[in-house]
Amino acid sequence: MNKITLKNIAHTYFIKEVSILFLLSVLFLFFASTWTSPFYSYCLGDDSSFYSMVGRGILHGYVPYKNFFDLKGPYLFFIQSFGQFISRGKLGIFLFQIPFCFAAILHVWKIARLFLNYKKACIVMGFFLLVYTATLWGGNTAEEYSLPFSMICLYYTCLWILHKDIDKLSKYACTFGLSTGIMVFMKITLTAPIFAMILCILFLLIREKAYFQILSSIGSFLFGFFISLFPVVIYFSYHGAIEDLIYQEFIFGFLRGTDYGESFNLLWELKLSAFYVVFFFALFQKSLKAPFRILLFTMSVIGYIFLHLGTPFIYYFTSTLPVFVLGLSLFLQLNDPFVITLKLSFLIPLLAFFVFSGFYVGEALNRIGDCIDAKTNPYYQNYYEQSLELCSLIPEQERQSIYCLESSCTWFEINQVLPAYKYQINLPFFIALDPSIEWDLYYYFLNKPAKWLVTSPLEDLDIPDSIKDEVRYRYELITFNDFHELYTLRR
Numbered sequence: 001m002n003k004i005t006l007k008n009i010a011h012t013y014f015i016k017e018v019s020i021l022f023l024l025s026v027l028f029l030f031f032a033s034t035w036t037s038p039f040y041s042y043c044l045g046d047d048s049s050f051y052s053m054v055g056r057g058i059l060h061g062y063v064p065y066k067n068f069f070d071l072k073g074p075y076l077f078f079i080q081s082f083g084q085f086i087s088r089g090k091l092g093i094f095l096f097q098i099p100f101c102f103a104a105i106l107h108v109w110k111i112a113r114l115f116l117n118y119k120k121a122c123i124v125m126g127f128f129l130l131v132y133t134a135t136l137w138g139g140n141t142a143e144e145y146s147l148p149f150s151m152i153c154l155y156y157t158c159l160w161i162l163h164k165d166i167d168k169l170s171k172y173a174c175t176f177g178l179s180t181g182i183m184v185f186m187k188i189t190l191t192a193p194i195f196a197m198i199l200c201i202l203f204l205l206i207r208e209k210a211y212f213q214i215l216s217s218i219g220s221f222l223f224g225f226f227i228s229l230f231p232v233v234i235y236f237s238y239h240g241a242i243e244d245l246i247y248q249e250f251i252f253g254f255l256r257g258t259d260y261g262e263s264f265n266l267l268w269e270l271k272l273s274a275f276y277v278v279f280f281f282a283l284f285q286k287s288l289k290a291p292f293r294i295l296l297f298t299m300s301v302i303g304y305i306f307l308h309l310g311t312p313f314i315y316y317f318t319s320t321l322p323v324f325v326l327g328l329s330l331f332l333q334l335n336d337p338f339v340i341t342l343k344l345s346f347l348i349p350l351l352a353f354f355v356f357s358g359f360y361v362g363e364a365l366n367r368i369g370d371c372i373d374a375k376t377n378p379y380y381q382n383y384y385e386q387s388l389e390l391c392s393l394i395p396e397q398e399r400q401s402i403y404c405l406e407s408s409c410t411w412f413e414i415n416q417v418l419p420a421y422k423y424q425i426n427l428p429f430f431i432a433l434d435p436s437i438e439w440d441l442y443y444y445f446l447n448k449p450a451k452w453l454v455t456s457p458l459e460d461l462d463i464p465d466s467i468k469d470e471v472r473y474r475y476e477l478i479t480f481n482d483f484h485e486l487y488t489l490r491r
Contacts, residue, residue, distance in 0.1 A: 051072070
């Protein structure tokens with residue numbers, strides 16, 4: 001008969017806890033990820049469809065940046081290809097989302113439990129899911145896939161600050177390097193949380209004059225980074241696409257983040273309000289340990305700067321979650337949320353928190369409304385069926401010669417076909433940032449254009465008239481429906 005020991009009880013409790021968190025992850029994605037969940041049969045998103053289309057293209061020998069023009073990094077597309085390998089369409093992506101979501105939620109819980117009892121940790125988890133409901137968007141974004149890497153590194157950072165276990169620092173540094181490399185080659189601004197953690201740890205080590213640990217940690221970091229770099233270099237060198245990758249993700253991406261951004265506005269700042277909450281908490285909470293104050297300051301300031309690059313799409317602000325989770329955990333450790341005091345160290349962060357939570361409660365409710373709409377609105381089924389009907393007019397043997405001109409890539413995902421040329425969507429701002437793209441399109445139509453062309457209503461497209469004129473000259477309109485026009489090449 002097995003003895004009942006504290007170790008056995010703890011192991012059983014851990015298994016139950018992990019099982020609950022895994023189930024929570026599956027249920028969260030099933031109801032919140034409208035663009036990938038099988039619960040929403042007909043709902044597909046533009047961005048999500050483009051990413052999964054690129055992933056499917058990789059399995060068919062297509063190469064990102066040569067056959068698909070985009071700013072996102074290769075690891076996002078590698079993830080998509082693994083999902084499409086499991087199962088074509090939405091289901092494969094949904095199944096691949098689950099381990100990422102579970103890893104993020106598990107480490108949110110582990111971070112909270114470093115500082116809090118069970119009930120207070122549940123408060124942290126509740127607010128995390130509230131904000132994540134708003135920032136998940138429709139699911140299948142680079143921000144979503146980067147989140148577990150940030151959370152794992154944050155958990156290791158907290159462990160190191162709490163225990164100062166120098167021996168484990170090299171192992172942690174290797175994880176940091178691997179995570180940083182993956183995020184650099186997914187979307188470089190996503191490295192903000194990890195970059196801030198690295199600066200904080202480096203500062204603390206310098207302050208303690210731990211120079212040997214600094215050098216050994218740098219070595220471990222670089223080892224992890226080069227592990228993540230290796231498959232990228234091998235794959236794109238083999239396909240002769242290194243220059244395309246560097247230009248599109250880094251050079252063109254930098255132009256996107258600095259030359260085509262919106263001006264600062266109140267809505268943008270509200271989306272960033274988690275940084276204000278954490279910054280004011282670290283500033284006024286004198287009883288907070290110095291290493292955690294430095295960490296919160298660093299993460300909030302660097303995150304604030306990085307998230308002012310580009311445009312304030314709601315899903316970008318998934319990157320605020322790591323510092324928010326840590327800040328809220330530390331606040332609840334030092335304060336009773338149900339006992340209001342008149343101290344500035346309590347009132348100012350609390351006021352900022354009310355602004356933050358008020359905004360994100362509204363955003364989460366809007367997102368829940370979007371989920372209901374995705375399930376009940378006949379628009380999505382109508383779009384789905386009309387897309388299938390339009391594609392049925394194209395002979396099956398000619399479906400490798402269809403060009404998508406500023407038409408949603410959901411059409412290609414519904415029909416499981418691939419576009420014939422690399423510029424499919426976002427042409428207005430692509431051309432604004434790089435006018436040579438207009439000439440690329442012009443020469444494409446001049447030389448060997450695809451036999452078929454699918455587009456949103458041509459007259460409504462915000463693209464140069466020269467491209468519209470080329471379409472009218474070289475193509476004949478065959479038919480149209482509520483969403484698309486179908487053209488064929490003139491003989």
